[in-house]
Amino acid sequence: MGDIYPEKRDRKLDLAAHAAWLYYIAGNTQEEIACKLNVSRQSAQRLVALAVSEKLIKFRLDHPLSHCIALAEALRDKFALSLCEVVPNSADGSDLYNGLGVCAATHLETYLVAKSPSVLAFSSGRTLRAMVDQIPAMDQPQHKIVSIVGNMSHYGLAGRHEVVMHLSDRVGSQTYPVPTPAVATSVEERDLLQTQRSFTAVKALAEQAKVTFVGVSHIAWNAPLHEDGFINEAELTELIELGAVGEIAGWAFDAQGMLLRQGTNTRVAGVPLQQPVQRLVIGVAGGPRKTEAILAALKGQLISGLITDEAVATAILAK
Amino acid sequence: MGDIYPEKRDRKLDLAAHAAWLYYIAGNTQEEIACKLNVSRQSAQRLVALAVSEKLIKFRLDHPLSHCIALAEALRDKFALSLCEVVPNSADGSDLYNGLGVCAATHLETYLVAKSPSVLAFSSGRTLRAMVDQIPAMDQPQHKIVSIVGNMSHYGLAGRHEVVMHLSDRVGSQTYPVPTPAVATSVEERDLLQTQRSFTAVKALAEQAKVTFVGVSHIAWNAPLHEDGFINEAELTELIELGAVGEIAGWAFDAQGMLLRQGTNTRVAGVPLQQPVQRLVIGVAGGPRKTEAILAALKGQLISGLITDEAVATAILAK
């Protein structure tokens, strides 16, 4: 009688298929299915579950973003992120800042439109600037917008990719910029800057920020930190020799995401990063050059949220 | 500002896609989704529902019988059937009786294995005989097995495709055959037969049957009713001229499924059919020749359940 076993199992799978059809395709409830198939409601439930676990019924997401969603969820799982978004790459690779900006902006907006006052913190950079450019004008004076990074170069110029002032222009919130260079010329200068009343206030605010948006940059010969004049060539060389692969808000870290204890990191004038980060810090960054830096930031738990592009997400997951 | 509308809608669809992904593919609960997407639980529910209604998420049944199941459900809907099964056609078209038999037998078995006594009624014919052949031996004396159709030809021979005696042999139930010809030679003979004690008992039982399995046959020059000797050629010709396209348990009906009031129908010696049928009467029939007869039986509400094959189901739905 052994030969009736597989047959019996087949019959059950057929029934399960039928149940799954009725449930997912015809939209019946399990009670209706039970009735139609002449089984108890519990059995109907089991049949549906069986069909799912046996992969008799397949779910397919028919949406342009479906691949990105899958990547985002994979990243979220792998690095225990509170938030992860992956934006599609346009075919020609242009327009990346825009895509990231739009995506990050929608998240930022959810905080901005809230009526209850929040503290929102930001680093600077091209990507965050693209985000701010997507924010429509509004009037939300109840929020506090804090910069966690000095935005002047050594030469006193305002940084090219200033974020917080532009944002506060648009949303009318109180702003707390950090009127110092990103990297002080000496440890002593850094210490001095950090005793300033304005800096301690900013630091206290930043530490209670509901969310912090940060850029993630790579460190190499074309590093933005250098190109934008925040560090000089010698400092950049030193960082590279120390193994730096990326930087967040001026703080350089190695391939494992560990913040360096030497080089310019001894003189960064901004609010320190937590490692591992305890609050919601969303890294917004994309582009193949940044892949290693972003991966490192994730490994080192410097960020708890990530908004990136499809190519980077794919590359990170492939490692 | 009109141009932000479609954008807004897109964003919602993106979100809905994400929610659906998390729900159906990642198996998250709606609360987890709500948390991950930073929306309320209700909104998450709405997003999932939206994704389903917008067909963002597709369900596909990956099962050999999936097409048959879809056909069966379509038939069930169209003709308000309590039960409908469609069995696949084997590539070469052979083996149809077997397929129908196996399928019908599984339904019959569910009644037979029950411990509480039931009355089960049957007509006769090749297809039902194939069903009975699939029933394993068991010992269920509590049931009553009733024939609703006379099973003798005019010449006193037992019908070639006798059902109830074979079934009772296998399951050990009490049997109530109808020891008359299927069609009497005259109205008077029919009336006489129907006053017999044995017939009235059978009729009473049949009318309380939990389920009735009937064959559905076509009426044409190669009609089983004629080939098996239940009616002669003149009677067949008459039926065809009266517009008969099919027959159930000897009762002929036209293309609309209306039982004829003339011809041999005035002399059928079996239990009458209800029209429309109120109880569970399962028609078991397949093969392209029977398509019209089966369709008519459905239209005329002579059966409330159908077990047929894929080709017939497809043909019926195409009409």
Place this chain on the structure above:
DNA sequence: AGTAGGTGTGAGCAATTATTCTCTGACGGC
């Protein structure tokens, strides 16, 4: 033959999901 282990079933209950209702805020017409 009797019993232990496994498989499947139904009941009841807990968790999840769907629906309904109400409210708020936005838009358009007057």
Place this chain on the structure above:
DNA sequence: GCCGTCAGAGAATAATTGCTCACACCTACT
């Protein structure tokens, strides 16, 4: 500019679903 209408969000509630348990049956092993 004001009011009506209406979409969208949240709360309450109803319905559905999933889980756990206990029991029954069946198998296989002693």
